[in-house]
Amino acid sequence: MKTLVKDGFSVYLFADDKVVNTTAEYTEIGSPVELIAGDCNTSNSVMYTGVTAPENWTGLRYLFDGTTWSANPNYVAPPAEEEESE
Amino acid sequence: MAGYIGAKSSGIISGIDASIAELNLTDKAAANGVTEANKVLTADANKDVTAVRNLAATGNVTAGGAVIATGTVTRALTRGSIDVGNSSGVSSALAKGAAGTVLTSDGTDLSFVAASGGGEQTFTASGSISAGALVGLNSNGTISTMGVSAGAPVQVNPTNHTGAHDSTRAIVYDTVNNKTIQFFRNQQNSGYLSVRVGTVSGTSISYGTTVATSIQARFMKAAYDPNAQRAVCVFRNDSDTSDGYAIAVSVSGTTPTFGSAAEFNNDNTEAIDIAFDNNANKLVIVYRNQATAVQAKVASISGTSLSFGSAAGPSGATANSTTVFCAFDSNSDKVVAHWGDSVTNYPMAAVGTVSGTSISWGSEVEIEAEAGTATAGHNVGFDASANKTMHIYGVGNILRCKIGTVSGTSISFGALTILTAAGNSNANAIVFDSNKNTLVIFFTALSTNFGSILRGQISGTSFFTTRTTLAIENSTGVGGIVFDPDTNQCITQFGNDAGYNIESSIFNSANPAWVGVAAESISNGATGKVTVIGGISINQSNLVTGASYGLPLTASVLTGGSNNVIGTALSASKLYINVGKI
Numbered sequence: 001m002k003t004l005v006k007d008g009f010s011v012y013l014f015a016d017d018k019v020v021n022t023t024a025e026y027t028e029i030g031s032p033v034e035l036i037a038g039d040c041n042t043s044n045s046v047m048y049t050g051v052t053a054p055e056n057w058t059g060l061r062y063l064f065d066g067t068t069w070s071a072n073p074n075y076v077a078p079p080a081e082e083e084e085s086e
Numbered sequence: 087m088a089g090y091i092g093a094k095s096s097g098i099i100s101g102i103d104a105s106i107a108e109l110n111l112t113d114k115a116a117a118n119g120v121t122e123a124n125k126v127l128t129a130d131a132n133k134d135v136t137a138v139r140n141l142a143a144t145g146n147v148t149a150g151g152a153v154i155a156t157g158t159v160t161r162a163l164t165r166g167s168i169d170v171g172n173s174s175g176v177s178s179a180l181a182k183g184a185a186g187t188v189l190t191s192d193g194t195d196l197s198f199v200a201a202s203g204g205g206e207q208t209f210t211a212s213g214s215i216s217a218g219a220l221v222g223l224n225s226n227g228t229i230s231t232m233g234v235s236a237g238a239p240v241q242v243n244p245t246n247h248t249g250a251h252d253s254t255r256a257i258v259y260d261t262v263n264n265k266t267i268q269f270f271r272n273q274q275n276s277g278y279l280s281v282r283v284g285t286v287s288g289t290s291i292s293y294g295t296t297v298a299t300s301i302q303a304r305f306m307k308a309a310y311d312p313n314a315q316r317a318v319c320v321f322r323n324d325s326d327t328s329d330g331y332a333i334a335v336s337v338s339g340t341t342p343t344f345g346s347a348a349e350f351n352n353d354n355t356e357a358i359d360i361a362f363d364n365n366a367n368k369l370v371i372v373y374r375n376q377a378t379a380v381q382a383k384v385a386s387i388s389g390t391s392l393s394f395g396s397a398a399g400p401s402g403a404t405a406n407s408t409t410v411f412c413a414f415d416s417n418s419d420k421v422v423a424h425w426g427d428s429v430t431n432y433p434m435a436a437v438g439t440v441s442g443t444s445i446s447w448g449s450e451v452e453i454e455a456e457a458g459t460a461t462a463g464h465n466v467g468f469d470a471s472a473n474k475t476m477h478i479y480g481v482g483n484i485l486r487c488k489i490g491t492v493s494g495t496s497i498s499f500g501a502l503t504i505l506t507a508a509g510n511s512n513a514n515a516i517v518f519d520s521n522k523n524t525l526v527i528f529f530t531a532l533s534t535n536f537g538s539i540l541r542g543q544i545s546g547t548s549f550f551t552t553r554t555t556l557a558i559e560n561s562t563g564v565g566g567i568v569f570d571p572d573t574n575q576c577i578t579q580f581g582n583d584a585g586y587n588i589e590s591s592i593f594n595s596a597n598p599a600w601v602g603v604a605a606e607s608i609s610n611g612a613t614g615k616v617t618v619i620g621g622i623s624i625n626q627s628n629l630v631t632g633a634s635y636g637l638p639l640t641a642s643v644l645t646g647g648s649n650n651v652i653g654t655a656l657s658a659s660k661l662y663i664n665v666g667k668i
Binding site: 006009011026033034035036037038039040058059060074075076 | 244275276277278295296297298299300301302324325326327328342343344
């Protein structure tokens, strides 16, 4: 697996063979491009390959410094079933 | 002078120097003493001629006055024909019609036409109408051919969901780039705030690539600032202790570009809405803060960055967690906030005035002191034709509305209108159709959970609605609705509760309200007959006897087996219009 880390937070987790291209403006994911991470660019993001993420990984839940995973103390788990009325 | 005159052998009387009265013609039997079967003309002193028996004329007989017969009057007439007056004001034979036809009048002449079984009305056409076409009533009383009611839903988020709802989403229409900009929480991508830009073509929408932020967002709403040419999405940022944030998005083609997200409220923020003040060229964010108070801030866009003025709210106003909405009244240049009171649940409103980067508020006003008001399903919209606000809210399953009139920094309300007794849902949306000058309400029907539409107009301080129109044939969680002034259609955004995905579709708000089937071809501006409920349309073709027919959402011609059934086929060409609405 590989993870894209933005400002210290692991924001994406990809299979090793996923095509990910980070530019000065944004990051394109997939080939053909299926998603653009609009706020991840070469100035604020780093891709780490060969990682093993925590089992309950989800975006922003962990910080990763290239070696160690640590919990994001400000992370708020979303409710299981959100209200339609929002 | 008396006695027999003239020669019988010649049969011609001549050489008499006498007036008609003096002639005193009488029965020949009395005149010559011989009984005969025939009589001759008799003229009395008034010159009236009477006592004619079996008068046979070899030429024309013309009467200057009435001809009265106590016996039978006959003339040569082909079998089945009838005598009718023609355009010259004299009688003329009208030949019998074909078998099964009936005599009818177009207001001028009589004719035989195919029997329709009754149920016909006459209307004036707006646009040319073909016989057999489904027609609907326009707001000016004319009729037009029905068009497609709605486009097929298109999935906004291309990633299928398998569990939790994409419950937060927002939609705006970019009037500069002619695009729809749709925001959503992508549950399959860590709940990130994502956006797609769509292009409307006919009744379909095509989208560019999804662009995501690394922000976990909920309670989204959005507005478009045509001055800054940016859409601004406000949301609760779960990535930052549920604080209130806003982010601006610009569009190039179908590619959106996010600015930096900016915090406008540094505590738990729920029930957010945003409106563009086109007088001050500012955006106004109204929200409920952690202490339940209704607050507002003026937002300014500079480039892709956002800045905010000071918070201010109507004095003493507190709101339920999902009931804060706002709209801009371009007539009074005021912002109107609407919320459900956190204690009484009453729908409430207040008027805000933007000055620079500040906003001030008039006193809060009760819209209706109804204790049973639901804590969800509120909304407010502005009618730029009537210059009134529309406030909707639910009481049980009943969706209600009141019309608001802004005066100074206050607002007053007209009489209560029941929009539908089976329609209040957790989320309802309003948009103004500037093409038809109607308000369009998007809600979930109670019985089916299908996405449904009410359209209507404000007159005075009351709202007059059409019947409910089906918009989406799926279980629907209302997200929002916007008006596309480029195609004069509405764009709905909703959660497909069957598949959990966010979808969007076109609703043709210009479609007239169905009344029947054209009984004949009618030219633009001409009057013609329409077969309505209870009648039989006889100018169809290829129908299957006994099958139900109607007008599906995405069709513009009569189709078998649809949800919008209007009748039953009696034969290949006849449709009995016995049920239905479209």
